[in-house]
Amino acid sequence: MPQAWHLIVDPSPCPGDWNMAVDEFLFRSLTDRPETFVRFYRWERPTASLGFGQTAARVVDLDFCRGHGVDVVRRPTGGKLVLHHREITYAVASSDIEAFTSTLGGSYKLISEGLLKGLQALGLRAVLAGETPREYVKGIVPCFSQPAQNEIEIDGRKIIGSAQKRIGNRFLQHGSIPLEGDEGLLKPVARWKDDSPRLKMTSLSEALGRPVGYAEAAEALAGGFARKWGILFEPHEFTADDRAGIEALRRGKYGTDAWTLDGKLLFPEPGARLESNRESHHE
16 A cells, blocks of 8 residues: 555645744654655745744845735744745655655755656656855855755746755755746845846746646645655644644744744754755755
8 A cells, every 4th residue: 555644735825923833843743653744835925934044134124024014934944035925835744764765965855856746747847956056055145046956947947945954864844836926026025136146036837838826736746746755645634732732833933033033942952953955965
């Protein structure tokens, strides 16, 4: 019998602090027993997410965000600034090293290969990106400024940006997949100057030349994972206790300025490695 993974497809957009709390809750719920959760979700309002180690004042224009209805959250993973808006976001939380290997780089590449199968089902000619440009590694630039190694690109333009957090055999990886282009809002959020290089990003709708909605994208991407690993999905629903745990994380961590603006870890996890694929391969 094929192995079964848990599938969560959120029916409605959610606030950014709730989305991050759900992803961390899934990660924390993992044990030594091999188990995998795959989640797809959207964002209630435009939301800038910071990587775990970023300094808020250096990478995001907080005054612009406050004045233009853009929320700001800090991810539990590393990486660079992402503007979540007209997109589908995926998350994979797993303790299954047979399926994903025990390394950050190995599991990152495997997930990209699963995402590729989903994009190919939509009719896209997407590929894994090669070596990360030096200016991307060292620069204070948004995630979608250009592709990094083993991220996914179409004709040299990034279509998916991802980051991972790993502790031992447990990991959380999540990533942004634009449904529509949003450079006009990303640039002022990220302080992208008029004379800066062009952002090397694209969206599903732009790449396919037709509108692509959340439900279509979620179905294709879930199918890509199923084909990559030969698994079945079982719909997963949160219990009342689960939702209480998620709400506690939202209230006590992701909904606070102490975490969002200063990166103060109010819920410590000894021994945690918080990093993105780009950082771990190129620092």
